[in-house]
Amino acid sequence: MKLKSLCIFVSNKKINVVSTLVKILVILVFTITVAHAQKENTQDIIVNISGLDNDKGRLLVGLYNSEANFLDQRFMSVIGEISNKTGKVVFTDVPEGIYAVSFIHDENNNGKMDTNFLGIPKEDYGCSNNARGTMGPPKWKDAKFELKGESKIITITL
Template structure:
């Protein structure tokens, strides 16, 4: 009986340590030009950035020009966030004459001509973090 109690105690403590290793990332856009549509957040690793489905995503209502998304249970590592003010709610970036028709930005805030680059947008996540990304 003591052996079973000891095993259960060890398993429960191992589970609590495993839960402590996860990280929460909160991303806020403080300057949407309107509350129309929604803010779409895409959390990516280098492998997923502008290539495949993101690690996590969220579509958030904008209130008073501010939108916040929270990503929980993340592992340590390098990530990048892409944010899109999706005015028409179609969950994708719209273009006009080959140029983006909706505001967007990436973590790091370095926007150049052409598509965003992971190296410019990446950040290291090793603890609970709050980011602000301006459009």
């Protein structure tokens, strides 16, 4: 009996077992190779936040990947816990590129930044590079950083 001619019959259909196994093996190897190649060009972004007013609530941290989306549409988001007026979050498997980080200290856990009647934030907030806005939100050019080659630690101090 030749290995190439090993066949089975399923519901009156002839199936070549070796050919089918080879096809499955090729697909499996291709899938693993592609998944591994994609993972190689990703890094982690570790965000350390200090100087918060208190330990109430949680941190809502956003990662942005373009100026057009900055502070409007997050590329990734993480919710972080607060302890001793500090917090730490990690964005994992982030592709290399240009990014900015922003956070709000959601003291009352309502999922948004609370402002007064003039639109001035009542809760702590901040951005990467400690970027601050003048009469408005921080600018992309001040908050952006490059993620390339190794994980990045971002420290935001209020």
